[in-house]
Amino acid sequence: MAKLKDIAKACKSKNAGPFSITLDIMFDDPALFERVRATDVVSAALIARLYGVQQEDVLFTEYPPALAWKATLPRPVASGAVGDVDVYGAQQHAPLLDIEIPL
Secondary structure, three states, rough: EEHEEEEHOOEEEEEEEOOOOOOOOOOOHHHHHHHHHHHHHOOOHHHHHOOOHHHHHHHEEHHHHHHHEEEEEEEOOOOOOOOOOOOOOOOOOHHHHOOOOOO
């Protein structure tokens, strides 16, 4: 098993407006991207489970030409609202880092 943080070029998050977060998982090696893609581990279901949202609330896009996946999901608290701990959404990628990929 390999952790995503050890094999992906980047895992990042940012706001997609005040009510949504977007997550990006990117690779720089086409062969490695295809190996990870073939496992079907990275999915809308996984993102929903990691972030505690309904799968139908996850807009999930696989984009092979860029060796990447993108997911957009609702924020638990609007950006800048009382209780928000990450105004820019830049720290929300952490749950992605420990995803285990069977390579």
